[in-house]
Amino acid sequence: SVFFLESYYSSTHIFSKRMPTMPPPQEEISVVSNSTLTYFQYPPGRAEAIRLAFKIGEIPFTDHRITFSEWKSLKSAYNPWHHVPILTLSDGVTVIGQARTILRMVGKCSGLYPSNNIVLAARCDEILDAIDDVHMKAKAVGSHLSDSNERRQARADACSLEQGGSIALGLTALNDFIGQHGKYGHAVGDTWTISDLNLFCMTSLWCSGFIDGVPHDVIDNFSNIQACRKLVATHPKVMEHYDSREEKNGGKLHEFETYYKNARNLD
Secondary structure (H helix, E strand, O other): OOOOHHHHHHHHOOOOOOOOOOOOHHHHHHHOOOOOEEEEEOOOHHHHHHHHHHHHHHOOOOEEEEEEHHHHHHHHHHHOOOOOOOOEEOOOOEEEHHHHHHHHHHHHHHHHOOOHHHHHHHHHHHHHHHHHHHHHHHHHHOOOOOOOOOHHHHHHHHHHOOOOOOOHHHHHHHHHHHHHHHHOOOOEEOOOOOHHHHHHHHHHHHHHOOOOOOOOOOOOOOOOHHHHHHHHHHHHOOOOOOOHHHHHHHOOOOOHHHHHHHHOOOO
C-alpha cells in the first residue's frame, strides 16, 4: 500500500540528494547532454519517462514537441524506424530511435539504469517489457469491433478483475512482480531506476483515458503500482516538471497530464 511512503521519506531522506544506482562517469553524461528529444506535444506517451530521466539526472536537453501534422512532413527526414520518440545528439547528426532504447541510454547517463548489477538491470527490463505487454493488450482489445460502444465495453471488461480480463491479469502480474522484487515503493530494488519512471508514466497514461474504454480507475486496486506512482510523482524534480508545465500553459495542464501530476495526491 501507499501509506508507508511518508514515513519512508522522512526516515531515509531519499529526496535530500540524488540517489542513482551508480553515478555515471562524466564522459557518459556528456554523450546525451544538450541533445534534442522529439515527440508529440500530447499525450506525454512514450517520451515522458525519458524526459523525467533527463530531469532527475539534471542533464540539459531540448524538449522538442511536435504536432501530428508536423510529424507527417518530418517523417522522411528521420531515423529508419519512421516513428517517434527520437533523440538527436548534440552533434546534430547522430539520431537514436526506439523509446526503450533511448530510455535506457539516458537512464545510464542519469545513474538510473543499473551498471553494476546485471540481475537488477534484467529486472528493470522485465518491468519495461511487461508494461509494453499490457499496453499492447489494452490497444488490441476490441480493435476489431467497428461499434465504438462495443469496443469500449470490451476494454472495460478486459480491465475487470472479477471477469478475469486480460488487462486486469496483466496488471495483477505486474503488481505481484513489484511486490516480490521492489522495496520502499520502487518497482525493482530499493533505489531509483528507469523502471520506476516508465511504470509511472505508462500507468498514468492508461488512467488518463487515452485508450478509449480503459476506465480512469483501472489501477486503483493495485497497491504496489499505486505506491510506485506516488513515489515518482512526489520526487522533487518530477513535481517541478509538472508545476513548470502548468505555469507555462497559463495555470492549466492538458487533460492527460493532470493524471501524472495528481498521482502525488494518492492516499
